[in-house]
Amino acid sequence: MDRKLKLELSDFGCKLGGHTGISELMHDLGEALAISPHLLMMGGGNPGRIPALEAVWRRRMTELLAHGDAFERMLAHYDQPRGSPDFIAALVHCLNHQFGWQLTARNVCVTNGSQNSYFFLFNMLAGRAGGRHRKILLPLAPEYIGYADQGLSSDLFVSCRPLIEELDAHTFKYRIDFDALPLGDDLAAICVSRPTNPTGNVLTDAEMRHLAALAKKRGLFFLVDGAYGAPFPNIIFSEVEPFWDEHIILTLSLSKLGLPGTRNGIIIAREDVIEAVSAINAVVSLANGNLGQALVAPLLQSGELLRLSREVIRPYYEQRARQALGWLHAALGDRVDYRLHAAEGALFLWLWLPGLHGTSQELYRRLKARHLLAVSGHHFFYGLNDPRWSHQHECLRLTYSQSEKIVRAGIEILAAELARG
């Protein structure tokens, strides 16, 4: 008789194959966008649909189809694990031209999305090696939920409470508490997202320079996640200085340009880092999806992508953020004790409800029962080890990038649910 086949998961299977915050979020997002249109999606980080940008992608696709056998070649060939040479050349040209950097093609690796980039980077830099266990410092909690479960070893992240600066009665901003940073000898790298997912915070140039100097002094890599950042898609509502140095690993993504379906991330780093990361990419993925690279390369070469980021993408999101903020303030008014994080970039509003009745996860469930999807803030405070800090259970992340109709209806449901206490 055959033995009953039981699924016994390895440590890897348990860690990544079980329930995680990011799997819950992506499940909700997929359900709302593809299966149950009655759900109001203010959960995941799907970019908005911007008609002027969609027209560019349609034009580029037509050009690809019309240009000899470019389309067939794109489909028929595995790319190099490091990325398509044409795309990399165009990116290097664009960044050197724009910022006066001295990059070469050997400083760039393409991946199947920034999510993959971080899985590779975190685990190749930190974790167990030679009897040591090295960690990634996240200097500003809350930080991107998608990192939280990426460590193959446990406790990969260490973080610390931010300072909370109250800007007005209903607006606040997190600041890095440099005096409290746990700068132990067990670190491999410092990592920030800029703009920060989930809060829409943009670390100031001074904070970035301070972190870069700290990292350099201690022989650490400094990972800067520019998924929403400069120079593209440029969802930053102020002028900031992008910078790169030998110890900085800058990551970019095509997703928030409106191309999340093409799955392409970019890593810019010194040559030995790029060698390692592209070797890992070959093992895990063989090669990258090349559609996004083919669509975008000529726009990098010509400068059109930076113009679109400046003139179309940033104003679109800035206007949508201001509008959603206005609706939220009007809906919550003086009836609810609330604060919103200063909206400085990315696709999110971060709502803090001091003294919230129950936890933010319970609020998430109550809202979902009313067909509104948001994300409970507690998922973003990993690495803190500070169970008594109630703030972690008083926040909610709201995405404002879907249609005005959805955002407006969602805010009404939120206000009605909060009014119930």
Ligand SMILES: Cc1ncc(COP(=O)(O)O)c(C=O)c1O
């Ligand atoms: C801060 C941040 N980093 C990385 C990613 C991953 O992006 P992708 O894998 O689509 O490039 C996201 C996605 O929302 C993000 O918000």
